[in-house]
Amino acid sequence: MATVDVLLHGFSFSTNQGRPAFCSVTLVESEGRFILVDPAYVGRRREVSGALGRRGLTEADIDAVVLTHAHWDHAQNFDCFAEAPVLLHPRERSYASSPHENDWATPYWTGLALETHQLQEVVEGDELAAGVRVIELPGHSVGSIGLVVETAAGAALVSGDAVHSSWVLESRQPPIVFGSLTQARESVAKGLSAADIIYPGHDRPFRVMDGEADYLEPFTLTITNLEPDREGLRFEAVPPSTWIMPGAAP
Numbered sequence: 001m002a003t004v005d006v007l008l009h010g011f012s013f014s015t016n017q018g019r020p021a022f023c024s025v026t027l028v029e030s031e032g033r034f035i036l037v038d039p040a041y042v043g044r045r046r047e048v049s050g051a052l053g054r055r056g057l058t059e060a061d062i063d064a065v066v067l068t069h070a071h072w073d074h075a076q077n078f079d080c081f082a083e084a085p086v087l088l089h090p091r092e093r094s095y096a097s098s099p100h101e102n103d104w105a106t107p108y109w110t111g112l113a114l115e116t117h118q119l120q121e122v123v124e125g126d127e128l129a130a131g132v133r134v135i136e137l138p139g140h141s142v143g144s145i146g147l148v149v150e151t152a153a154g155a156a157l158v159s160g161d162a163v164h165s166s167w168v169l170e171s172r173q174p175p176i177v178f179g180s181l182t183q184a185r186e187s188v189a190k191g192l193s194a195a196d197i198i199y200p201g202h203d204r205p206f207r208v209m210d211g212e213a214d215y216l217e218p219f220t221l222t223i224t225n226l227e228p229d230r231e232g233l234r235f236e237a238v239p240p241s242t243w244i245m246p247g248a249a250p
Contacts, residue, residue: 001152002030002131007051008044010202011221012165012175014238021073023201025051026158028149030129036084037066037147037158038201039077048077059083064128068160068201069141070096070114071105071178078117086114087128089136090121092143102246103178106141137162137191139184140174146191154196156205162187165203166213167240175242180249 010024021041025048028035034057040048052058065081067088068074078086097111122128122145124136131150137159138144146159157163162184164174169192173185192198192208197216199205206213226233 002028002129002149003151004028004149004156004158004197004199004205005055006199006205006217007036007055008040008047009204009217009220010165010200012167012202021202023074023161024158024199024203026199027052027055028129028132028147028158030132030149033063033129034061035064035066035128035132035147036062036081038068038074038160039065039080041073041076045077045080048080064120066122066128066145066147067092068137068146068158068162069144070110071141071161072107072110073105074160074201075110075114078114085118085120087120087122088114089123089143089145091138092141092145093119093121095142100178100245100247105176105178135191135194137187139179139181139187140164140177142179144179144187148194151197155194156197156199157191157195158199159191159201161201163191163198163200165200166206166215168192168200169208169211169213171240171242173242175240177242177244177248181242181244182250 005027008025011022025040026037059080062081062084065084065086099106122134126134135146137146140161144162149156168188177184205216
């Protein structure tokens with residue numbers, strides 16, 4: 001059986017000064033083959049390396065890096081894995097070389113950077129290792145993918161932002177759409193039905209129990225260099241909503 005291990009948890013929060021954008025970084029292992037899903041952005045580079053080290057691994061031990069999509073917060077650290085091919089969907093690869101002008105999550109240089117590396121295109125049904133296959137989940141981006149992993153605890157989905165967080169259990173769509181809202185809704189339904197355990201793009205892994213998230217791990221996050229009573233620091237509970245990129249497909 002394959003295993004899924006969260007190296008770094010994803011978080012979904014914002015500020016009035018921009019989005020920290022912490023994606024989940026996940027390690028899939030099957031018969032000695034190590035597949036890292038979404039290496040995150042440069043602000044977490046040391047943390048990714050440290051998480052691997054605590055498991056007795058280095059970047060050189062990774063056999064493949066999967067990009068669920070090419071957004072900056074998920075993809076930037078691909079260059080840390082010089083010996084591993086980067087796997088992504090052909091639509092995502094093509095789009096990264098010529099992103100929409102309103103797509104702030106895919107800088108214009110994304111495709112140029114990726115093409116300096118060894119890339120491998122993958123599509124629905126491709127088996128990357130025993131019990132590990134690709135599932136297409138477009139909508140959040142034009143070529144979003146995930147991995148369905150057969151584990152001892154049941155089928156697990158490493159979803160990227162197609163299943164962004166447990167919020168999709170209520171909304172049935174991700175909070176941000178750059179590709180197509182219709183496809184995004186279809187991919188949420190497809191993803192939730194594909195597995196017993198969800199490893200979302202910006203949340204902790206969970207099972208769906210009576211329509212709600214039954215989290216498998218506790219929430220832990222430490223914010224440094226800010227005191228709770230610091231003047232000007234505020235916390236606001238803002239109702240979730242979906243932002244759709246101007247120019248995105250219906």
